[in-house]
Amino acid sequence: MDDIAARAGVGVGTVYRHFPTKQSLAVAIVQQRFSMITAFIRDELLPDPDPWNALERSFEFCASTQLADRGYADVVGTIAGGSPIAGGGPHGPAMAQVEELLDLTELLIARAHAAGVVRADLVATDMPPLYAALASIVQAGVPDWRRYIAIVLDGLRPR
């Protein structure tokens, strides 16, 4: 917290005036990230005319977010694990936000199914684990993570 305050050019006291606890600061950051993700899906991916390309871009987005944000993988992992991270939870983005994100993913997958570009058994809840997996690869510092996006995507193609 001292470092955060220093980076922000204020004293710790000021940080604690805005966020009463370290955890509440973390929650605020996570919620902001969630907004970014849902906004990206809604405004960039769903309008994309090519459903397959939208999927591809969703993985790219996931990877770049992890590059900018060391904690991203953990959060997505938490969603993937399906744990009850509602408002009260430890680093909980409100459950409503998770719902919204899953709904958008659902649309993404539905479009892909309609176009027949993905395997028949693919469901929306498959995505968070795959996003988490990719994020962990990026987190590990693997330089050519795009290669692994390609491999996973190949695994999603119709059989």
Place this chain on the structure above:
Amino acid sequence: MDDIAARAGVGVGTVYRHFPTKQSLAVAIVQQRFSMITAFIRDELLPDPDPWNALERSFEFCASTQLADRGYADVVGTIAGGSPIAGGGPHGPAMAQVEELLDLTELLIARAHAAGVVRADLVATDMPPLYAALASIVQAGVPDWRRYIAIVLDGLRPR
């Protein structure tokens, strides 16, 4: 360390007599795990007559190890990242152990290529990132991780 000592039924002092530092204990654990992994590949997977099945089992093994060992994903991730985790490194299994593991993986992949069961561009160094990815899914608490093994494996099939 206090907890570890208690679980072992000894005092902290005794723990520190065997492992002068917490890190050295971690290193010892990691090295032991490495031995288990290399032994498994050598004694179980390489003798498996079906190269594809061997690959499949390697992922299964990876997942179960992560289930038993919360730190497994991190270690594999470190290898995947290709960072210099030699003897001096932070939680470094000796570089020699990493080399050995990569060599064994090389054999596994070579056999798969010879049988023509995997995509042509697959190389041995692709595996650590994939193992790390799977481990992170397991770590996240996703109950049906086998499903994601299947998806990734499908991504490894010849195109």
Place this chain on the structure above:
DNA sequence: CACGATACGGAGGCATGGTTCCGCTTGTCA
């Protein structure tokens, strides 16, 4: 049994990092 050596236990020292609190500065209004 006496004695030295070896091994043990766990209280205490010390560093780290989250949180609180109080004195000071800044801005506003009469």
Place this chain on the structure above:
DNA sequence: TGACAAGCGGAACCATGCCTCCGTATCGTG
């Protein structure tokens, strides 16, 4: 200008967790 309010900074407090140290128990030997 003086008095008050609001906001700020950072020193100090406290819990946690790694590690050290010393008094004690155990074991082998003369």
